[in-house]
Amino acid sequence: MDNYDPHIYELSAPGKHGTNLPRLDVPETELPANLLRQDGMNDFPELTEPEVIRHYTRISRNNVGIDTGMISLGSCTMKFNPKLHEEAARYAGFAAAHPLQGDELSQGALQLMYELQDYLGEISGFDAVSLQPAAGAQGEFTGILVFRAYHLSRGDEDRTEVLVPDAAHGTNPATAAMVGLKVVEVKSDARGNVDMDDLRAKVSSRTAGMMLTNPNTLGLFEEQIVEISQIVHSVGGLMYGDGANFNAILGIAKPGKLGFDFMHYNLHKTFTTPHGGGGPGSGAVGCTAALAPFLPGPRVRQNGAGTYELFTPEQSIGRMKAFHGNFGMLVRAWTYIRTLGEEGLREVSEVAVLNANYVRSHLKDIYPQAIDRICMHETVLRGQIPGAQGIRTLDIAKRLIDYGFHPPTVYFPLIVPEALMIEPTETESKRTLDIFIQAMRAIAHEAVETPDLLHEAPTKAPVRRLDEVRAARQPILRYDAAAFAKLRAEAEGR
Ligand SMILES: Cc1ncc(COP(=O)(O)O)c(C=O)c1O
Incomplete structure (x- = not known):
């Protein structure tokens, strides 16, 4: 709601249209009355083709996906899909x-x-x-x-x-x-x-x-x-x-x-x-x-x-x-x-394990390891940065969005306090891992020096911090004019 863009229904105006039907190539005839739709047509938005294309293209650009960047969600193995x-x-x-x-x-x-x-x-x-x-x-x-x-x-x-x-x-x-x-x-x-x-x-x-x-x-x-x-x-x-x-x-x-x-x-x-x-x-x-x-x-x-x-x-x-x-x-x-074949599959795992340990060894001095051991394909750290006051793993994860990365898995496994579970996978290059590590280290520095940057994050995403419980319990899955107006008013503090 922060960068509120009008919904496709709000752009609608009577008489606008964006389709040109092909010329009729069969004899024109009346459709039987029982096959004609009786209701529901009034709810369709009326828009031009550019409005529709721009609407959906804009929404698609809000999406985060493995084709746009690294997703280090531990336990999920979000590797590139060839x-x-x-x-x-x-x-x-x-x-x-x-x-x-x-x-x-x-x-x-x-x-x-x-x-x-x-x-x-x-x-x-x-x-x-x-x-x-x-x-x-x-x-x-x-x-x-x-x-x-x-x-x-x-x-x-x-x-x-x-x-x-x-x-x-x-x-x-x-x-x-x-x-x-x-x-x-x-x-x-x-x-x-x-x-x-x-x-x-x-x-x-x-x-x-x-x-x-x-x-x-x-x-x-x-x-x-x-x-x-x-x-x-x-x-x-x-x-x-x-x-x-x-x-x-x-x-x-x-x-x-x-x-x-x-x-x-x-x-x-x-x-x-x-x-x-x-x-x-x-x-x-x-x-x-x-x-x-x-x-x-x-x-x-x-x-x-x-x-x-x-x-x-x-x-x-x-x-x-x-x-x-x-x-x-x-x-x-x-x-x-x-x-990949037999050798290729083995190499997948070898590189996945190497990448996770590369990240682990470059972060463990500031993000304590859950268990001090060489890891397999993912590493579980803790968002308990030495010297940082009032910073939680969630703040670190949200700040990472501002650095252009999808956050890792947080608060899992449940037995690790402030868990931060990172799985880089084998498909990320050393360069990407280095940029990720730099971002994580920069956030740790901010956590001590300018903690509000973390509390306020994300600031560069299409939406700020969501009420995740409400989003899960009361999802609005289709356009509802009244619900949208209410959310918008809430977001604008009215
Ligand atoms: C350890 C573990 N077990 C089971 C599952 C469930 O797998 P799925 O999401 O395919 O249902 C997951 C999913 O992330 C997992 O991490």
């Missing part, structure tokens, strides 16, 4: 394929899905993959439903608990609760690993499984991962791998070989399919042979004649998504894997 993938996803054979055209007419698309299942399985060390889920969170939900189905199929009915570390992403406990299981929190130790004594005290014959992110949400490799898996397995529980941080270990470590039974891949993180404002994403899942019969279908297999067909595993938990999952995302992920 344009080649967009081209592949737009091939008519993929983009115009109809999900009901049948296996016979979909061989190319099915082959791509089959190969992607195979590649994801190979990269992660799992026996079977389903491409159904639409996001990481839905992959988690799938995994815990599969765990439950597996235990029940063995008559093991009393496994009602899921172990979740206190550093976990909120979707982990939410998932376990949605499946109707009890969340048992496991503490982290001083090195940022799972506290082994606490884990030993909490596993039992009630344990359905443990949900673990590795590297974990502190950006650290779980050093005892093999032992953790052994402890959980020793009581009959299963290991769920939250693959959100897979970008750190591609071609280096295979979760299936570390003791995980099931994992989701965030194709929109690690495999560079766009995040796209809440969707569509893809949270494909992989698992061991023992859990494969429970996977959601349809999956793709090759039959004796060498053609590809859809099938649903015998004891499948059912569908997670209509048709074949978010197919366009699968094309992009396949293209990414094929472009």
